[in-house]
Amino acid sequence: MITxxxxxxxxxxxxxxxxxxxxGNLLDTLRGREDYQPEFEYFLDLIKEPTAAATERRSGRxxxxxxxxxxxxxxxHAAGFQPFRVFSGSHAASALATQGIPALVCPLLRAxxxxxxxxxxxxxxxxxxxPTTCDWVVKLPEMSALTGLPSLPEFHWMELxxxxxxxxxxxxxxxxxxxxxxxxxxxxxxxxxxTALLASIEAYGRAADAFQKLKTSRxxxxxxxxxxxxxxxxxxxxxxxxxxEQVNRLEKALFAPRVGQNRHARIFLAGSPLVFPNxxxxxxxxxxxxxxxxxxxxxxxxxxxxxxxIADTSVFGMLSTLAGRYHQGCLCxxxxxxxxxxxxxxxxxxxADFRGVVFEVxxxxxxxxxxxxxxxxxxxxxxxxxxxxxxDYSPEDTRNLLTRLEAYRATLEEA
Amino acid sequence: MDLKIGLDIGSTAxxxxxxxxxxxxxxGQSATRPGQESVSRALMGNGLAELGLAGEAIVNVSVxxxxxxxxxRPGAVADExxxxxxxxxxxxxxxxxxIVNIGGQDMKVIFLDARGRLSDFRMNDKCAAGTGRFxxxxxxxxxxxxxxxxxxxxRAGKTLELNSTCAVFAESEIVSLLASGTPRExxxxxxxxxxxxxxxxxxxxxxxxxxxxxxxxxxxxxxxEALEDELLTEVLVLEHPQxxxxxxxxxxxx
Numbered sequence: 001m002i003t004x005x006x007x008x009x010x011x012x013x014x015x016x017x018x019x020x021x022x023x024g025n026l027l028d029t030l031r032g033r034e035d036y037q038p039e040f041e042y043f044l045d046l047i048k049e050p051t052a053a054a055t056e057r058r059s060g061r062x063x064x065x066x067x068x069x070x071x072x073x074x075x076x077h078a079a080g081f082q083p084f085r086v087f088s089g090s091h092a093a094s095a096l097a098t099q100g101i102p103a104l105v106c107p108l109l110r111a112x113x114x115x116x117x118x119x120x121x122x123x124x125x126x127x128x129x130x131p132t133t134c135d136w137v138v139k140l141p142e143m144s145a146l147t148g149l150p151s152l153p154e155f156h157w158m159e160l161x162x163x164x165x166x167x168x169x170x171x172x173x174x175x176x177x178x179x180x181x182x183x184x185x186x187x188x189x190x191x192x193x194x195t196a197l198l199a200s201i202e203a204y205g206r207a208a209d210a211f212q213k214l215k216t217s218r219x220x221x222x223x224x225x226x227x228x229x230x231x232x233x234x235x236x237x238x239x240x241x242x243x244x245e246q247v248n249r250l251e252k253a254l255f256a257p258r259v260g261q262n263r264h265a266r267i268f269l270a271g272s273p274l275v276f277p278n279x280x281x282x283x284x285x286x287x288x289x290x291x292x293x294x295x296x297x298x299x300x301x302x303x304x305x306x307x308x309x310i311a312d313t314s315v316f317g318m319l320s321t322l323a324g325r326y327h328q329g330c331l332c333x334x335x336x337x338x339x340x341x342x343x344x345x346x347x348x349x350x351x352a353d354f355r356g357v358v359f360e361v362x363x364x365x366x367x368x369x370x371x372x373x374x375x376x377x378x379x380x381x382x383x384x385x386x387x388x389x390x391x392d393y394s395p396e397d398t399r400n401l402l403t404r405l406e407a408y409r410a411t412l413e414e415a
Numbered sequence: 416m417d418l419k420i421g422l423d424i425g426s427t428a429x430x431x432x433x434x435x436x437x438x439x440x441x442x443g444q445s446a447t448r449p450g451q452e453s454v455s456r457a458l459m460g461n462g463l464a465e466l467g468l469a470g471e472a473i474v475n476v477s478v479x480x481x482x483x484x485x486x487x488r489p490g491a492v493a494d495e496x497x498x499x500x501x502x503x504x505x506x507x508x509x510x511x512x513x514i515v516n517i518g519g520q521d522m523k524v525i526f527l528d529a530r531g532r533l534s535d536f537r538m539n540d541k542c543a544a545g546t547g548r549f550x551x552x553x554x555x556x557x558x559x560x561x562x563x564x565x566x567x568x569x570r571a572g573k574t575l576e577l578n579s580t581c582a583v584f585a586e587s588e589i590v591s592l593l594a595s596g597t598p599r600e601x602x603x604x605x606x607x608x609x610x611x612x613x614x615x616x617x618x619x620x621x622x623x624x625x626x627x628x629x630x631x632x633x634x635x636x637x638x639x640e641a642l643e644d645e646l647l648t649e650v651l652v653l654e655h656p657q658x659x660x661x662x663x664x665x666x667x668x669x
Contacts, residue, residue, distance in 0.1 A: 385535075390540055391540070397540060399481050400520075400521060400538070400540060403481070403494065403495060403496065403521070403538070404496075404536075404538050406494030406496070406497075407494045407495075407496030407497055407533065407536055408536075409494075410494055410496070410497040410533050411533055411534065411535060411536070414528075414532045414533055414534065
């Protein structure tokens, strides 16, 4: 007799196969591209095995699971851990988490729940850091229980103040950073030293420098936006030093710009994060003749909002600087005072020379959805063409999206 | 002769237009079914036969629509929104400022600048509410030909309101109304009003006058009236609104 447990086991097996096929097909597509270079192989290998266990093996450090990037990576690194971002763009994984939670949960969190059910990333049984960013993140432990998953192991909340330009908020956030330091020290059983913190800040600074070169290569047409996104997605899957070395190696080996690339219209990409294997939009951009020259996605450019410049090298001084950068420097739409986002887009315009902004919203990602209306108004007033695309991880709206993107490209030509 | 062909491979119908310079020589359409390229070629063959022309006379074939990638070796490919804008601007004598196009699977609002260039657009996402597919679904439940919708809605006595704009929920609402004895004329009128509200929501606050309704459903005078009532303005329609995009494909490819 087949038991419920048997059926669940078979369901998970089928989902695991679908996830593997989804990822495998995309890796094959990437390897078969005309602009493939052997230097991409390192990043493809990381993406092939995006688990915490594999990351621990590669980096030689215990992984600390993160959902959002508000927790200073340098501090986690200085405590001897490997920051590991629990992210998923898998449609098959998101389809697994449907029962017991609202229908409109954002696909990213749904996919994370699906990955947890598969335990692909070995997510349960290790410390998590959860900044209170969007509502879905705050409710993750609850949704995890509702979908029948084992409750999250030890996790550390960071209460993120939703106001940036407020003295009290800054003070509260600074307290959270110190609480995080205490949590990390307690978990690792050794103190975060001044030397270790400084070394970590320098290591992430070198990573930011390397990524900056890739940004320039993408804008000049030497590196396609698809590959750029892949490199960014691979960031949390190895030690920062290894990743940086490989990014520098790739940047040096990139071919010269291809002639055909200048036929593409230059755009800025804003909105919800794009995560492997959800590369639906980047491929559609290419098909529609659009070239992302700059973006503000937290899965891409916003991984490195800028280099951290340290004037005061005491632990207090360094943590204060990091706290400011990760709070006031953040462009996430969950903040009430988020003028920086539109200012960032407009500020990038002269150097990146884009003619329009594509704003993509993951269905159910309400803060991004709301902010898209404000941005549309502000950017159109500055003569930038704007299009908002609301989508999820399923492929069924591909034709609809392409129709819109092709017409959008035509409006850029007319502008 | 400068024979050019515009081919619009849509989700529900394939439309073909033949032109010689500014003259439209022939129009034809066929329901979309698997093998879109052979259906398209057969349709073009019909046109050539009716005009007494040989295939060698064709200077160019421009393809647009959802199925444009399914047509091998086209002379040119155009995006359907730009094609719609160009086609309607030319056929309206340069008067169009805004187009509401209802296609098989989508609804589009297209804004044109004073020179007829595409300046902006809005389009529904993957929901079928307010699209041609929604009409087809309703026609099947009501057991009424789509061609009769306009006349029947004019005969409606009362003005009903459909609570749902979702195609799936509207279907069950129509079934319930029929079961409760509501005349189908009133249901059809309510359907038109529901689609007009949907279009109005997509348009938002911006309106460029005059407004043209385009696409196959634009042949339905009941829908035109409902849209005029909703938008509080005159809504114009070309003589053959289902062929505008195919015609525009030729213009965009030029």
